[in-house]
Every structure is written in structure tokens, then in C-alpha cells.
Amino acid sequence: NPWEISTLHCRLYDFCECGFQPDVKGLECDFARNVYGQHLAQELVVNAAKRFVETESPKKPLVLSFHGWSGTGKTFVSSLLIKHLYKDGTRSPYVHHFSPILHFTHAQKVEEYKEDLKQWIQGNLTACGRSIFVFEEMDKMHPGIINVIAPFLGPSWVVYGSNYRKAIFIFISNAGGDVINQVALDFWRERKDREEIQLSDLGAAISDAVMATAEHGFWQSQILNQSLVDVIVPFLPLRPNHVRQCIRNELELQGIQYKDDLARSVLESLVYFPEDERVFSSTGCKTVASRVNYFL
Numbered sequence: 001n002p003w004e005i006s007t008l009h010c011r012l013y014d015f016c017e018c019g020f021q022p023d024v025k026g027l028e029c030d031f032a033r034n035v036y037g038q039h040l041a042q043e044l045v046v047n048a049a050k051r052f053v054e055t056e057s058p059k060k061p062l063v064l065s066f067h068g069w070s071g072t073g074k075t076f077v078s079s080l081l082i083k084h085l086y087k088d089g090t091r092s093p094y095v096h097h098f099s100p101i102l103h104f105t106h107a108q109k110v111e112e113y114k115e116d117l118k119q120w121i122q123g124n125l126t127a128c129g130r131s132i133f134v135f136e137e138m139d140k141m142h143p144g145i146i147n148v149i150a151p152f153l154g155p156s157w158v159v160y161g162s163n164y165r166k167a168i169f170i171f172i173s174n175a176g177g178d179v180i181n182q183v184a185l186d187f188w189r190e191r192k193d194r195e196e197i198q199l200s201d202l203g204a205a206i207s208d209a210v211m212a213t214a215e216h217g218f219w220q221s222q223i224l225n226q227s228l229v230d231v232i233v234p235f236l237p238l239r240p241n242h243v244r245q246c247i248r249n250e251l252e253l254q255g256i257q258y259k260d261d262l263a264r265s266v267l268e269s270l271v272y273f274p275e276d277e278r279v280f281s282s283t284g285c286k287t288v289a290s291r292v293n294y295f296l
């Protein structure tokens with residue numbers, strides 16, 4: 001297997017491929033054990049990562065777009081992926097985070113931002129083709145900006161011996177969250193197992209919702225139409241039992257034994273939707289850590 005030979009090579013020479021040391025089995029285990037209630041994301045992300053790292057000369061970069069409500073694990077899953085792809089995990093200098101709120105604060109500077117972003121991506125890819133770029137809060141990104149990124153997502157970039165097709169791009173947003181939540185709610189009302197939800201129930205509806213969101217960075221960008229995004233990954237809203245697992249996990253992290261009454265207090269303090277049926281947590285597991293500390 002040529003991949004194993006190149007992995008071995010990279011182990012011998014740390015600088016080779018910029019500390020890219022994929023461990024898909026580890027990712028699979030970590031996912032199964034630590035990510036709750038996201039069977040679709042698990043399957044889609046693990047399979048996409050596996051296919052990508054096993055292809056020695058990918059035809060295009062791997063482009064994933066994560067969608068779903070707040071606190072359902074989008075950022076968490078991107079960190080898991082990074083942890084199992086790079087030797088230094090999230091500390092790797094080849095892992096780049098980008099947030100429009102932090103980096104693109106002024107609408108009037110869009111042209112400037114575009115040029116900076118292009119230079120920045122190009123510079124980082126020249127330093128290492130195995131770079132990973134995480135674009136957070138895509139629904140707050142000025143739509144014009146994405147056109148600058150689009151050429152990097154396609155098959156055309158092999159320049160001066162650096163192979164831009166080995167990069168990974170992850171886009172994160174809440175866009176499509178309403179559609180995902182509605183489908184999850186319909187399944188719940190029909191007493192169907194949430195694990196029966198398939199990408200085919202959601203994929204097209206998510207991209208329609210994204211395209212219809214005028215604030216979204218992908219709006220009018222053709223990125224979804226041109227198939228530059230390889231995988232649309234839906235994150236389902238979390239049920240109280242998933243939040244309970246997050247509570248258990250948080251207590252374990254703090255070295256404290258699980259207490260049912262504490263978990264109950266945390267669960268009762270959360271907001272759920274729909275309001276009357278209280279089916280899903282409105283903030284997923286997002287505020288669990290601080291609530292656990294409050295009730296301890």
C-alpha cells in the first residue's frame with residue numbers, strides 16, 4: 001500500500017508533509033465514543049477522511065461543509081478531525097482558523113479582505129500543501145469574499161511543485177439548521193429512529209436553504225452548484241439523553257463521579273424546542289460545562 005510507505009517516510013522525516021500523520025482508525029474510535037447523536041456526521045466525515053488520505057494524488061482538495069444548530073458538535077468534530085490528521089493536532093502550524101467576525105469586521109473593506117485572504121491561503125498552501133483551513137460562521141461572511149476562495153477548492157491548482165489539491169477546507173455555519181431540525185422533529189413525531197435519517201432526507205434541502213440565505217458566504221457563489229463542496233454534513237439537534245452524555249463526560253473530565261440529581265438540574269435549566277414538547281436542546285451541549293460548574 002503506497003500510502004503506508006509514505007506514512008512511514010513521514011514518520012522518519014518529521015518535516016515531510018508538514019506533520020500530516022493521519023490516523024483514521026483513531027478518528028473512527030474517537031468519533032464513536034465521544035460524539036453523541038450524530039450518526040450522519042460520523043459516517044460522512046470518517047468516510048470522506050478515509051478516502052482522502054488513502055488517495056495519494058487527490059484530484060481536488062477535500063471540502064466539507066458543516067451545517068446545524070448551535071452546540072451540536074460542528075467545531076468539536078472539526079477539532080477531532082484535526083487531532084487525528086496532524087501529529088501536533090490543533091497546535092499544528094498548518095491548521096488555520098478563520099472567523100469573519102474576527103477577521104472581516106468592516107463591510108467597506110471587502111476588496112482589501114479579498115486580496116488579503118487570497119494571499120493568505122496561497123502563502124499557507126505554498127508553505128505546505130497539506131494545510132487545513134477552517135472557516136467558521138460562514139453565515140456571517142460577506143458573500144463576495146468566497147469567490148476568492150473558490151479557485152482553491154477545485155482541481156486546478158498545482159503550482160511550482162506545490163500541490164494545492166492535498167489541502168482540506170471545512171466550512172461551518174448554522175445555515176440549514178432549521179431544515180435539519182424540522183426533519184429530525186418529523187422523525188421524532190412519527191416515532192421513527194433518528195438513526196434512520198439519511199443524507200438524502202437533508203442534503204438538497206440544506207443547500208437550498210444556504211443558497212436562499214442572503215447573508216451566507218455561499219450565497220450566489222456557485223460553490224455548491226459547481227460541486228466544489230464534496231460533502232454536506234448535517235448536524236442533528238440533540239435530545240436530552242445526548243446532553244446527559246455531555247454532562248457525564250464533563251464530570252468525568254473534572255474527575256467527579258456522575259450524579260443523577262445534578263444531571264437533572266442541568267437538564268431542567270436548559271431551553272428546549274418546540275417549547276411545549278421540549279424535544280431538542282436549543283443550545284445542544286454548548287453550555288453544559290458552565291452549567292455543570294454552576295450546579296456542582
Ligand SMILES: Nc1ncnc2c1ncn2[C@@H]1O[C@H](COP(=O)(O)OP(=O)(O)OP(=O)(O)O)[C@@H](O)[C@H]1O
Nearest residue numbers: 034035036038069070071072073074075076285286
Ligand atoms: N454531538 C456532540 N457530542 C459530544 N459533545 C458535544 C456534541 N455537541 C457539542 N458537544 C460539546 O459541546 C461543546 C460545544 O459544541 P461545538 O462548539 O462543537 O458546537 P457548534 O455546533 O460548533 O456550535 P456553534 O454553531 O454555536 O459554533 C463541544 O466542545 C463539546 O464539548
